[in-house]
Amino acid sequence: MKIIVNDTAVECKEGELLIDVLINNGIEIPHFCYHQDLGPDGNCRMCMVEIKGEKRPQIACDTFVKENLEVSTKSNRINAVKRSILEFELLNHPVDCPICDQAGECKLQDYYMDYGLYESRLSTAKTKKGKHIDLGSNVMLDQERCVLCMRCVRFTSEITKTGELGVMGRGDHAKIGVAPNRKLNNSYAMNVVELCPVGALTSKDFRFRQRVWFLDSAKSICHGCSRGCNIHIDYNETKYASEKVYRFRSRRNKKINLSFLCDFGRLSYQELNEPFEAISWDAQTVIESLKADKKVALVSPSLSMQQLQAVKEFSENHAIALFSLAYTDENFGDDWLKTKDISANFAGVQDRHISTSQEEFEKSLNNASLVLNFDHKFLKDKAFADKEVIHFSTSSCEHGSVYAIANFAHESGTLINCDGIWQDFYATKYPCEAPRLIELLETLR
Numbered sequence: 286m287k288i289i290v291n292d293t294a295v296e297c298k299e300g301e302l303l304i305d306v307l308i309n310n311g312i313e314i315p316h317f318c319y320h321q322d323l324g325p326d327g328n329c330r331m332c333m334v335e336i337k338g339e340k341r342p343q344i345a346c347d348t349f350v351k352e353n354l355e356v357s358t359k360s361n362r363i364n365a366v367k368r369s370i371l372e373f374e375l376l377n378h379p380v381d382c383p384i385c386d387q388a389g390e391c392k393l394q395d396y397y398m399d400y401g402l403y404e405s406r407l408s409t410a411k412t413k414k415g416k417h418i419d420l421g422s423n424v425m426l427d428q429e430r431c432v433l434c435m436r437c438v439r440f441t442s443e444i445t446k447t448g449e450l451g452v453m454g455r456g457d458h459a460k461i462g463v464a465p466n467r468k469l470n471n472s473y474a475m476n477v478v479e480l481c482p483v484g485a486l487t488s489k490d491f492r493f494r495q496r497v498w499f500l501d502s503a504k505s506i507c508h509g510c511s512r513g514c515n516i517h518i519d520y521n522e523t524k525y526a527s528e529k530v531y532r533f534r535s536r537r538n539k540k541i542n543l544s545f546l547c548d549f550g551r552l553s554y555q556e557l558n559e560p561f562e563a564i565s566w567d568a569q570t571v572i573e574s575l576k577a578d579k580k581v582a583l584v585s586p587s588l589s590m591q592q593l594q595a596v597k598e599f600s601e602n603h604a605i606a607l608f609s610l611a612y613t614d615e616n617f618g619d620d621w622l623k624t625k626d627i628s629a630n631f632a633g634v635q636d637r638h639i640s641t642s643q644e645e646f647e648k649s650l651n652n653a654s655l656v657l658n659f660d661h662k663f664l665k666d667k668a669f670a671d672k673e674v675i676h677f678s679t680s681s682c683e684h685g686s687v688y689a690i691a692n693f694a695h696e697s698g699t700l701i702n703c704d705g706i707w708q709d710f711y712a713t714k715y716p717c718e719a720p721r722l723i724e725l726l727e728t729l730r
């Protein structure tokens with residue numbers, strides 16, 4: 286069907302919420318409490334629109350579209366309503382944007398710049414509330430910055446169903462918090478930081494470390510388990526060292542992770558920054574080693590399809606028995622996003638027909654004089670008295686010759702997730718000191 290928004294026809298489907306139609310068509314519609322993966326709550330009134338035939342402004346998050354609905358999102362009347370709501374939201378707000386980690390990605394700040402721009406008319410002291418409250422699970426709360434949109438409360442009550450957060454008090458004393466002696470404690474807790482549209486909930490891990498406007502971003506996929514949650518890798522230069530990754534943020538994918546990540550995956554960016562000892566690349570020495578009679582290779586089930594294919598072709602060309610073994614952790618999986626397969630591409634290993642037989646691998650390993658390890662965790666700390674071991678690795682290894690290869694933040698490629706969905710990920714643009722695996726294998730042809 287068709288509706289008219291600001292005098293322009295917009296296509297939509299029956300039963301859709303007006304706010305979704307506006308968001309999906311890139312039409313500016315300020316909102317705090319509505320979230321596409323939490324649904325409407327109707328408490329902030331920021332999404333007011335004028336609808337032809339209706340006496341009073343209506344909220345777009347509680348209006349279903351109907352044929353030929355005529356909507357205005359930016360009439361003078363509507364702008365005045367938004368301005369009043371913002372004035373109300375900011376009455377007791379500390380307006381401490383210069384020291385707030387949300388500055389630069391804060392909806393309250395953005396909307397004030399777009400619709401507010403007024404001098405405070407308040408002549409009495411502001412209501413004081415709690416500052417830097419450690420809620421647990423890396424989440425810090427500043428109650429004075431909160432706009433009481435309830436997204437964090439709804440996440441813990443409706444999505445994780447752990448119910449740690451609630452609203453205490455009434456009127457201008459209402460504030461978000463946990464019950465006495467309780468902590469925010471679930472394995473998806475840090476999503477509330479991303480859901481919070483203002484700087485009331487910040488991440489202990491990220492806060493005070495980098496201004497968001499200095500960050501660049503790459504579209505990637507979490508490698509923490511086989512769910513393949515979509516992420517943004519945010520990275521930039523540090524003042525005294527080379528560039529590094531600062532955080533993973535969720536990237537919305539309706540079929541996989543919606544707008545959410547587990548805390549383990551969210552914090553797994555830290556591994557990408559860890560330095561480790563490796564030797565400089567020496568193709569000639571490796572070519573000499575490849576003359577060994579019996580050779581076995583183990584490849585990580587977290588490498589991309591392109592890397593697996595390159596390793597497979599290389600192994601066939603050099604008569605190397607190639608295997609991959611699954612990474613499994615029964616305690617990691619749950620009934621939502623986390624899977625007990627904690628590799629990123631085991632389905633890809635199967636798709637490339639790489640042997641995954643533990644028994645066969647061990648037999649080949651016993652007979653081999655040369656072991657090649659393509660970033661597989663199982664071999665990184667193993668010592669072999671009677672074998673030469675060469676690692677192509679993204680992290681430290683205890684024994685053998687270790688050649689560093691670029692980790693997935695520097696790689697573009699494809700992964701297959703636990704549901705058989707093929708997904709591409711893209712490299713960050715910061716300089717990579719370690720060579721890419723596929724390029725190294727080219728030099729060994």
Ligand code: SF4
Nearest residue numbers: 431432434435437481
């Ligand atoms: S802490 Fe943030 S997400 Fe929670 S109610 Fe306040 S503004 Fe909303």
Ligand code: SF4
Nearest residue numbers: 507509510514547550
């Ligand atoms: S569920 Fe798996 S893929 Fe998703 S964020 Fe967690 S570890 Fe990463």
Ligand code: FES
Nearest residue numbers: 316319329330346
């Ligand atoms: S977004 Fe509609 S009332 Fe809050």
